[in-house]
Amino acid sequence: NAGVTQTPKFQVLKTGQSMTLQCAQDMNHEYMSWYRQDPGMGLRLIHYSVGAGITDQGEVPNGYNVSRSTTEDFPLRLLSAAPSQTSVYFCASRLYRPGHYNEQFFGPGTRLTVL
Protein backbone atom coordinates (compact mmCIF):
# COMPACT_ATOMS: atom_id res chain seq x y z
CA ASN A 1 0.00 0.00 0.00
CA ALA A 2 1.20 3.51 -0.80
CA GLY A 3 -0.89 4.86 2.10
CA VAL A 4 -1.73 8.56 1.79
CA THR A 5 -0.01 10.40 -1.03
CA GLN A 6 0.08 14.13 -1.65
CA THR A 7 1.20 16.17 -4.62
CA PRO A 8 2.97 18.45 -5.10
CA LYS A 9 5.55 18.42 -2.29
CA PHE A 10 6.37 22.09 -2.77
CA GLN A 11 4.53 24.93 -4.48
CA VAL A 12 5.05 28.67 -4.85
CA LEU A 13 2.10 30.79 -5.92
CA LYS A 14 1.51 34.45 -6.50
CA THR A 15 -1.30 36.23 -4.71
CA GLY A 16 -4.58 35.66 -6.55
CA GLN A 17 -3.56 32.45 -8.29
CA SER A 18 -5.57 29.30 -7.83
CA MET A 19 -4.39 25.75 -7.50
CA THR A 20 -5.39 22.29 -6.36
CA LEU A 21 -3.53 20.19 -3.83
CA GLN A 22 -3.99 16.50 -4.54
CA CYS A 23 -4.53 13.79 -1.96
CA ALA A 24 -5.12 10.10 -2.55
CA GLN A 25 -5.30 7.04 -0.34
CA ASP A 26 -5.42 3.35 -1.21
CA MET A 27 -6.67 1.98 2.11
CA ASN A 28 -10.38 2.29 1.30
CA HIS A 29 -10.82 4.75 4.15
CA GLU A 30 -14.14 6.54 4.32
CA TYR A 31 -12.87 9.52 6.31
CA MET A 32 -10.45 12.01 4.78
CA SER A 33 -9.41 15.43 5.97
CA TRP A 34 -7.17 18.39 5.27
CA TYR A 35 -5.13 20.22 7.90
CA ARG A 36 -2.83 23.16 7.77
CA GLN A 37 0.15 23.45 10.08
CA ASP A 38 1.65 26.80 10.94
CA PRO A 39 4.54 27.44 13.35
CA GLY A 40 3.32 27.45 16.94
CA MET A 41 -0.26 26.69 15.91
CA GLY A 42 -0.35 22.92 15.69
CA LEU A 43 -2.71 21.39 13.14
CA ARG A 44 -5.95 23.07 12.24
CA LEU A 45 -8.70 21.29 10.36
CA ILE A 46 -9.75 22.87 7.07
CA HIS A 47 -12.32 20.45 5.59
CA TYR A 48 -13.22 16.83 6.02
CA SER A 49 -15.28 14.12 4.37
CA VAL A 50 -16.89 10.96 5.72
CA GLY A 51 -17.48 9.43 2.31
CA ALA A 52 -17.86 10.09 -1.39
CA GLY A 53 -20.21 12.98 -2.01
CA ILE A 54 -20.09 14.19 1.61
CA THR A 55 -17.91 17.07 2.77
CA ASP A 56 -18.02 19.47 5.69
CA GLN A 57 -16.12 22.45 7.05
CA GLY A 58 -13.54 22.33 9.76
CA GLU A 59 -12.06 25.07 11.90
CA VAL A 60 -10.50 27.21 9.11
CA PRO A 61 -12.40 26.62 5.84
CA ASN A 62 -12.37 30.14 4.35
CA GLY A 63 -10.54 30.37 1.04
CA TYR A 64 -10.60 26.62 0.42
CA ASN A 65 -12.94 24.27 -1.42
CA VAL A 66 -13.08 20.49 -1.46
CA SER A 67 -14.98 17.77 -3.25
CA ARG A 68 -15.11 14.01 -2.82
CA SER A 69 -16.20 12.25 -5.98
CA THR A 70 -14.42 8.98 -5.17
CA THR A 71 -13.38 7.18 -1.98
CA GLU A 72 -9.72 7.46 -2.96
CA ASP A 73 -9.30 11.15 -3.77
CA PHE A 74 -9.87 14.33 -1.77
CA PRO A 75 -8.46 17.40 -3.55
CA LEU A 76 -8.15 20.78 -1.84
CA ARG A 77 -8.63 23.88 -3.98
CA LEU A 78 -7.31 27.31 -3.20
CA LEU A 79 -9.60 29.69 -5.02
CA SER A 80 -7.52 32.89 -4.89
CA ALA A 81 -4.29 32.39 -2.97
CA ALA A 82 -3.34 34.87 -0.25
CA PRO A 83 -0.08 35.20 1.71
CA SER A 84 -2.00 34.08 4.83
CA GLN A 85 -2.37 30.68 3.18
CA THR A 86 1.37 30.10 3.26
CA SER A 87 1.59 26.92 5.31
CA VAL A 88 2.24 23.21 5.26
CA TYR A 89 -0.83 21.22 4.27
CA PHE A 90 -1.46 17.67 5.41
CA CYS A 91 -4.04 15.23 4.18
CA ALA A 92 -5.14 12.40 6.46
CA SER A 93 -7.44 9.42 6.25
CA ARG A 94 -8.91 6.80 8.55
CA LEU A 95 -11.63 4.25 8.82
CA TYR A 96 -14.93 5.87 9.73
CA ARG A 97 -17.11 4.05 12.19
CA PRO A 98 -19.75 6.20 13.94
CA GLY A 99 -19.07 6.14 17.64
CA HIS A 100 -15.45 5.13 17.20
CA TYR A 101 -12.19 6.92 16.72
CA ASN A 102 -9.46 5.21 14.80
CA GLU A 103 -5.89 6.20 14.10
CA GLN A 104 -5.37 8.67 11.29
CA PHE A 105 -2.82 8.10 8.55
CA PHE A 106 -1.12 11.25 7.32
CA GLY A 107 0.42 12.11 3.99
CA PRO A 108 3.92 13.65 3.75
CA GLY A 109 2.59 17.18 3.33
CA THR A 110 2.66 19.99 0.76
CA ARG A 111 4.68 23.08 1.58
CA LEU A 112 2.95 26.08 0.03
CA THR A 113 4.33 29.59 -0.22
CA VAL A 114 2.17 32.45 -1.46
CA LEU A 115 4.07 35.57 -2.49
Add this chain to the structure above:
Amino acid sequence: SQQGEEDPQALSIQEGENATMNCSYKTSINNLQWYRQNSGRGLVHLILIRSNEREKHSGRLRVTLDTSKKSSSLLITASRAADTASYFCATGASGGSYIPTFGRGTSLIVHP
Protein backbone atom coordinates in the same frame (compact mmCIF):
# COMPACT_ATOMS: atom_id res chain seq x y z
CA SER B 1 -10.22 26.32 18.98
CA GLN B 2 -7.68 23.70 20.06
CA GLN B 3 -8.72 21.23 22.70
CA GLY B 4 -5.44 19.69 23.79
CA GLU B 5 -2.43 21.65 24.95
CA GLU B 6 0.94 20.00 25.36
CA ASP B 7 3.48 20.90 28.00
CA PRO B 8 6.34 21.63 27.86
CA GLN B 9 6.60 23.29 24.45
CA ALA B 10 10.19 22.09 24.17
CA LEU B 11 12.21 19.40 25.93
CA SER B 12 15.92 18.64 25.60
CA ILE B 13 17.44 15.50 27.17
CA GLN B 14 20.37 13.11 26.81
CA GLU B 15 20.12 9.70 25.23
CA GLY B 16 19.11 7.09 27.77
CA GLU B 17 17.05 9.49 29.86
CA ASN B 18 13.27 9.35 30.11
CA ALA B 19 11.13 11.99 28.44
CA THR B 20 7.77 13.01 29.84
CA MET B 21 5.33 15.31 28.12
CA ASN B 22 1.85 16.27 29.18
CA CYS B 23 -1.42 17.12 27.52
CA SER B 24 -4.27 19.01 29.13
CA TYR B 25 -7.72 19.42 27.66
CA LYS B 26 -10.90 21.26 28.54
CA THR B 27 -14.01 19.23 27.75
CA SER B 28 -15.08 15.60 28.12
CA ILE B 29 -13.37 13.24 25.75
CA ASN B 30 -14.04 9.84 24.25
CA ASN B 31 -10.35 9.11 23.74
CA LEU B 32 -6.95 10.71 23.46
CA GLN B 33 -4.31 9.94 20.87
CA TRP B 34 -0.60 10.71 20.70
CA TYR B 35 1.20 11.31 17.42
CA ARG B 36 4.84 11.86 16.48
CA GLN B 37 6.08 14.14 13.71
CA ASN B 38 9.64 13.97 12.49
CA SER B 39 10.98 17.14 10.94
CA GLY B 40 9.46 17.78 7.52
CA ARG B 41 7.26 14.70 7.63
CA GLY B 42 3.64 13.82 8.28
CA LEU B 43 2.30 12.71 11.64
CA VAL B 44 2.49 9.10 12.73
CA HIS B 45 0.03 7.61 15.18
CA LEU B 46 1.65 6.27 18.37
CA ILE B 47 -1.07 5.23 20.75
CA LEU B 48 -4.76 5.72 21.57
CA ILE B 49 -6.16 5.61 25.07
CA ARG B 50 -9.89 5.55 25.71
CA SER B 51 -11.64 7.52 28.42
CA ASN B 52 -12.28 4.36 30.49
CA GLU B 53 -8.58 3.43 30.48
CA ARG B 54 -6.00 4.80 32.89
CA GLU B 55 -2.75 3.53 31.44
CA LYS B 56 -1.51 2.01 28.23
CA HIS B 57 1.86 0.72 27.07
CA SER B 58 3.43 0.28 23.67
CA GLY B 59 7.10 -0.68 23.60
CA ARG B 60 9.02 2.14 25.29
CA LEU B 61 5.92 4.33 25.41
CA ARG B 62 3.67 4.66 28.42
CA VAL B 63 0.54 6.81 28.31
CA THR B 64 -1.60 7.69 31.27
CA LEU B 65 -4.97 9.39 31.33
CA ASP B 66 -6.57 11.17 34.28
CA THR B 67 -10.05 12.25 33.26
CA SER B 68 -10.69 13.92 36.63
CA LYS B 69 -7.77 16.28 35.96
CA LYS B 70 -8.42 16.35 32.20
CA SER B 71 -4.82 15.47 31.50
CA SER B 72 -2.64 12.83 29.90
CA SER B 73 1.06 12.14 29.91
CA LEU B 74 3.34 10.40 27.45
CA LEU B 75 6.49 8.83 28.84
CA ILE B 76 9.27 7.67 26.55
CA THR B 77 11.71 5.49 28.45
CA ALA B 78 15.40 5.08 27.60
CA SER B 79 15.17 7.71 24.88
CA ARG B 80 17.23 7.50 21.71
CA ALA B 81 18.41 10.15 19.28
CA ALA B 82 15.85 8.76 16.83
CA ASP B 83 13.07 9.86 19.21
CA THR B 84 13.87 13.48 18.34
CA ALA B 85 10.58 14.77 16.95
CA SER B 86 7.50 16.79 17.82
CA TYR B 87 4.79 15.03 19.77
CA PHE B 88 1.12 15.95 19.56
CA CYS B 89 -1.90 14.92 21.51
CA ALA B 90 -5.25 14.76 19.78
CA THR B 91 -8.48 14.60 21.72
CA GLY B 92 -11.70 13.08 20.51
CA ALA B 93 -14.73 14.72 22.08
CA SER B 94 -17.58 12.74 23.54
CA GLY B 95 -20.45 12.66 21.08
CA GLY B 96 -20.28 14.85 18.00
CA SER B 97 -18.64 13.93 14.72
CA TYR B 98 -15.59 12.16 16.14
CA ILE B 99 -13.08 14.58 14.70
CA PRO B 100 -9.84 14.74 16.68
CA THR B 101 -8.53 18.13 17.76
CA PHE B 102 -4.75 18.58 17.90
CA GLY B 103 -2.63 20.54 20.33
CA ARG B 104 0.41 22.64 19.44
CA GLY B 105 2.89 19.91 20.27
CA THR B 106 6.02 19.32 22.32
CA SER B 107 9.35 19.50 20.52
CA LEU B 108 11.68 16.81 21.90
CA ILE B 109 15.42 16.82 21.23
CA VAL B 110 17.43 13.81 22.36
CA HIS B 111 21.17 14.44 22.34
CA PRO B 112 23.40 11.44 21.54
